[in-house]
Amino acid sequence: MSTDPPSPLAHPARRGVGGPGSDVEISMSADPEMHVLARLTASAYASRFDFDLDDIEDLRLAVGELCIACSAGATAASRLTLRFAYHLSSLRVECTVTAVASGVDDDAGNPLLGGLSPGELSRRILAELVDAYRVEPAAAGVRRGSIEMRRRAAGS
Amino acid sequence: MPGADGEIDALLRRYAQTRDLAVRDEILTAHLGLVEQLARRFARRGEPLDDLVQVGAIGLIKALDRFDPDLGFAFAAFATTTVVGELKRHFRDKGWAVRAPRRIQELYLQIGRLVEELSQELGRAPTVRELAAASGASEQDIIEALEATHSYRVASLDAPAGDGGSLLAILAGTDRSLERADDRLALLPLLAALPERERLILELRFVEDLTQSEIANRVGVSQMHVSRLIARSLATLRAHLVAD
Numbered sequence: 001m002s003t004d005p006p007s008p009l010a011h012p013a014r015r016g017v018g019g020p021g022s023d024v025e026i027s028m029s030a031d032p033e034m035h036v037l038a039r040l041t042a043s044a045y046a047s048r049f050d051f052d053l054d055d056i057e058d059l060r061l062a063v064g065e066l067c068i069a070c071s072a073g074a075t076a077a078s079r080l081t082l083r084f085a086y087h088l089s090s091l092r093v094e095c096t097v098t099a100v101a102s103g104v105d106d107d108a109g110n111p112l113l114g115g116l117s118p119g120e121l122s123r124r125i126l127a128e129l130v131d132a133y134r135v136e137p138a139a140a141g142v143r144r145g146s147i148e149m150r151r152r153a154a155g156s
Numbered sequence: 157m158p159g160a161d162g163e164i165d166a167l168l169r170r171y172a173q174t175r176d177l178a179v180r181d182e183i184l185t186a187h188l189g190l191v192e193q194l195a196r197r198f199a200r201r202g203e204p205l206d207d208l209v210q211v212g213a214i215g216l217i218k219a220l221d222r223f224d225p226d227l228g229f230a231f232a233a234f235a236t237t238t239v240v241g242e243l244k245r246h247f248r249d250k251g252w253a254v255r256a257p258r259r260i261q262e263l264y265l266q267i268g269r270l271v272e273e274l275s276q277e278l279g280r281a282p283t284v285r286e287l288a289a290a291s292g293a294s295e296q297d298i299i300e301a302l303e304a305t306h307s308y309r310v311a312s313l314d315a316p317a318g319d320g321g322s323l324l325a326i327l328a329g330t331d332r333s334l335e336r337a338d339d340r341l342a343l344l345p346l347l348a349a350l351p352e353r354e355r356l357i358l359e360l361r362f363v364e365d366l367t368q369s370e371i372a373n374r375v376g377v378s379q380m381h382v383s384r385l386i387a388r389s390l391a392t393l394r395a396h397l398v399a400d
Contacts, residue, residue: 036296054248061197112189114232115164121190124236125197128244 018049018086030078030097035067038082045084046091051151059091062129062147066095069122069135070145073100090131094146100138168225183231184216190232191216191239198243208243215242266291267301268353269376347393354389361386 026041028034042063046056067080074080077099085092107117116124119135126133126147135145164186171179188209195208219238223231270290274282288295347355357375360366361382368386372379 036299114187114190116232124233125240128237128240
């Protein structure tokens with residue numbers, strides 16, 4: 001078998017090395033119907049760095065949940081931006097939602113959720129899916145959050 | 157139905173002391189909405205929601221049996237952790253790694269049939285919205301199935317088949333002109349470049365060993381059409397290999 005010459009497209013991201021050159025950023029309306037793009041990007045991005053199928057599935061769910069949590073109080077003008085980064089076996093997703101309405105109470109208990117608030121529900125779910133998470137209160141019309149998942153060593 | 161925190165707390169304390177099943181049922185009923193919300197988060201892989209609610213309900217019962225009201229934690233928060241854990245275990249033990257590809261394949265086949273039908277009906281290819289309406293699946297499910305199926309099919313071309321071979325190996329052994337290739341790996345990009353349906357048909361024919369009629373039934377086209385597509389696909393592969 002002959003050895004192929006290096007591809008002109010060869011890049012650290014293609015080899016699963018990560019680093020700043022492999023970062024991906026996507027921006028979309030904060031409409032929940034658009035979250036499918038976030039989840040698909042999460043799956044594709046994690047697969048490039050050899051996360052196993054279970055972790056990819058957890059990450060996909062977690063990114064969807066992060067989008068939901070950060071979109072509390074979102075308006076028709078809100079933009080949701082996600083930045084995916086992989087470094088030192090850890091995949092980090094940062095979420096920013098703009099034009100968030102002030103005074104939206106995401107922490108009011110809901111009887112349909114056994115008294116949990118939607119925000120608390122999202123945080124509980126994230127805690128079960130990823131290694132670290134953070135959802136900040138909205139400030140100046142912008143809400144930020146992030147999740148982080150470490151790649152497990154093969155066979156662990 | 158109890159809803160206020162105070163009522164739930166009282167029931168939780170009563171259940172902890174008495175283990176009265178009627179009290180347990182009241183608490184479980186009050187939290188089924190929470191279970192359903194959590195099950196919905198996990199339902200996008202196509203697993204029926206009702207099944208996931210059942211799995212979540214088991215987690216809820218486990219949470220209730222372990223819950224100690226004297227520790228001062230909110231039951232709903234405690235239960236959420238247990239229910240999500242139960243749903244994750246369900247998929248890890250039985251779902252994602254093993255069943256998802258088959259389910260995705262089935263959904264893909266369903267979509268394939270619908271595309272044929274709707275194309276004839278509409279005189280053009282259907283949209284995702286139309287496919288969702290016709291299949292009963294959500295638009296997101298359709299998009300994700302199409303995307304996942306694409307990844308799966310490309311990855312599965314060189315995966316071991318039931319008899320220990322792979323589509324690549326079997327194809328290379330089936331067709332003499334393909335056998336001449338110095339490196340069977342050369343087939344991989346060629347197979348990947350075939351239209352999705354033609355790759356699927358080759359795999360059904362040469363890996364799963366289905367007859368052309370069986371393939372026709374599964375894909376939703378005539379046996380004659382399957383025959384033509386197989387011949388055309390092999391001719392395409394052969395032509396590429398000769399050209400290379």
